[in-house]
Amino acid sequence: MRFLQKATLRRWVAAGLYHTGLTRPLSQVLAYSEKTPVFQVFTYHRVNDDRDPFFPSVPTDIFERRIAYIARTYRVLTVEELADCMRHSVLPRKAVAITFDDGYRDTLTHAAPILARHGVPATIFLATGFIGTAEVPWFDRLAMAFKYTKTASLVAPWGETLELTDRAARVLAMERLQTCLRTLPDDERRRTVDGVLKALGVTGRNFFKNLMLNWEDVHALASLGFSIGAHTVNHPILSRVTLAQAEREIMESHAPEGARIAEPLRSVARLLPIVRHHHERVDGRGYPDHLAGTEVPLGARIAAIADSWDAMTSDRPYRRALERDEAVRRLRAGAGSQWDSELTAIFLDLADQGLIERVAREQYGIGTAPVW
Numbered sequence: 001m002r003f004l005q006k007a008t009l010r011r012w013v014a015a016g017l018y019h020t021g022l023t024r025p026l027s028q029v030l031a032y033s034e035k036t037p038v039f040q041v042f043t044y045h046r047v048n049d050d051r052d053p054f055f056p057s058v059p060t061d062i063f064e065r066r067i068a069y070i071a072r073t074y075r076v077l078t079v080e081e082l083a084d085c086m087r088h089s090v091l092p093r094k095a096v097a098i099t100f101d102d103g104y105r106d107t108l109t110h111a112a113p114i115l116a117r118h119g120v121p122a123t124i125f126l127a128t129g130f131i132g133t134a135e136v137p138w139f140d141r142l143a144m145a146f147k148y149t150k151t152a153s154l155v156a157p158w159g160e161t162l163e164l165t166d167r168a169a170r171v172l173a174m175e176r177l178q179t180c181l182r183t184l185p186d187d188e189r190r191r192t193v194d195g196v197l198k199a200l201g202v203t204g205r206n207f208f209k210n211l212m213l214n215w216e217d218v219h220a221l222a223s224l225g226f227s228i229g230a231h232t233v234n235h236p237i238l239s240r241v242t243l244a245q246a247e248r249e250i251m252e253s254h255a256p257e258g259a260r261i262a263e264p265l266r267s268v269a270r271l272l273p274i275v276r277h278h279h280e281r282v283d284g285r286g287y288p289d290h291l292a293g294t295e296v297p298l299g300a301r302i303a304a305i306a307d308s309w310d311a312m313t314s315d316r317p318y319r320r321a322l323e324r325d326e327a328v329r330r331l332r333a334g335a336g337s338q339w340d341s342e343l344t345a346i347f348l349d350l351a352d353q354g355l356i357e358r359v360a361r362e363q364y365g366i367g368t369a370p371v372w
Contacts (some may be wrong), residue, residue, distance in 0.1 A: 039082055039095040042070065046104050047111040053171045054147040055140070057106070064114045070096065071118045078227040079123040098122040101231060103131050103213045112224050124221060125231035132214040137235045138193050139178050140211065145202035146174040154199055156180070157192055186241045215263070251279065251287070271299070278303040283337045301340040305331070305347050308339070309356075 046057035058066075070076060074096040077085070085091040098115070100107045103126040115122055129135055147170070154162045154173060157180060162173035177196065181189050197203045213221075222228055232238070232249040241249070258275045277291060277300035284292030296304075312327040322330075328348060335344040350356070 039077075039091060039097065040074075041079075041097045041099055042066075043099050043101060044107075044111065045101050046106055047114075048106040049110075052147075053167070054143040054174065060110050060114065063111065064117075067098075067114055067118050067120055070098070071120050076120050078121050079229060080227050081121075100124040102127045102137060102235065103218075103231070105210055105213050105217060108213060108217050108221055112221060112226070116224055121225055121227070123227045123229055124218075125229040126213070126218065127231045127233065127235040129233040130212045130235070131218065133212075134208070135234075136208045136211055138181075138190070140208065141197060142178060142181075142193060143174060144207050145197050145200040146170045148202050148207075149200040151200050154196070157184075182237055182240075184240065186236045186245070189237070189240065248287075273297040274299040274303050276300075278307055280304070281338045282340050286338075296340075301343055305339050305344055308334075309347070309351075 044058060044063075046055065047060060047063045048057045049059050050057060051059065074094045075092050076096055076098060079097050079099060082091070082095060082097050085095065098120060100111065100122060101124075103124065107124055111122075127137065130137065146164070149164060149170070151164055153164055156162050156173075156177060162169075162176070164170045164173055181192060184192060218228060230250070234249065236245070236249055238246040238249070262272060262275055274297065276288065277296055280286035280289065280291045280296040280300060281304075282293055282296060282301070284290050286296075309327060309331065312322045312330060313324065315321045328351070331339065331344055331348060335341040
């Protein structure tokens with residue numbers, strides 16, 4: 001199948017560049033051939049020495065050699081630092097970031113010590129629905145089922161019968177099925193995964209103890225210099241869901257994450273309800289806890305209005321700032337459903353009195369305040 005052929009070709013090309021020693025000179029040429037500076041992101045999922053073919057990972061000795069090479073060759077920044085450099089048009093040549101996806105615990109136990117030895121920063125993007133819970137990504141559930149199944153064969157979604165008579169056959173079948181499933185719409189992929197797990201006879205979740213980070217582990221990574229980002233909640237393939245679903249997955253992941261990261265900080269303890277609930281709606285259709293009305297803390301209801309106003313009246317990478325009249329119209333339209341109607345009226349009254357401009361001048365300095 002074509003998607004399998006492309007994946008194999010990419011692996012061959014990458015292996016060829018590495019073994020011929022062309023990776024470093026090629027990266028240096030590319031870094032200086034661009035008229036505008038560009039950056040690369042080295043993305044990892046798992047680093048450990050399990051050498052389990054059902055759960056691919058980078059062995060620690062290989063990871064250490066890579067990090068040593070990257071530290072010698074590149075300027076390593078966090079994702080936030082890269083974004084800030086891009087925003088101010090000061091991106092250095094040969095800038096890169098190192099990231100880890102999903103939130104596997106071996107990022108803390110195996111990767112973090114190596115990064116610390118070489119003084120290299122990194123960013124981890126957490127799938128927040130798996131942090132400190134018994135849930136794991138769908139592909140890990142599938143891998144565990146192929147690892148422990150006693151079934152001799154499986155009919156694949158494309159109609160082929162896959163032999164599962166030995167470990168090598170099960171690994172190959174798993175890889176082919178995972179590649180296929182990544183091409184399916186999210187709902188169809190979920191149904192197919194459930195069907196495959198049932199057919200393989202391995203549906204339990206008691207195999208995954210300590211696979212993912214908990215929130216104490218996340219705090220430990222932050223103390224080691226990791227920057228923490230939100231991935232999604234449930235790790236759908238974003239290109240296989242609707243735009244609204246993708247936006248909700250991304251947005252809903254960051255409020256709980258922010259609250260849990262700030263939780264150990266006594267200085268902001270009283271602000272935690274605001275951090276957690278500033279994306280709730282008074283009609284109960286917000287997140288993460290679907291609070292409604294006065295169940296939403298007062299500070300969070302105020303922050304929701306201010307945050308939305310700032311988002312509407314600021315430039316974004318995908319659109320220009322809205323005109324003030326349009327932002328006012330949207331706030332009024334959402335009063336009583338998205339935002340508290342009384343607080344919205346107070347906010348707009350204060351805006352009419354010029355309070356927002358005065359606060360902006362004090363925050364940004366005279367002459368640099370945003371113009372609304």
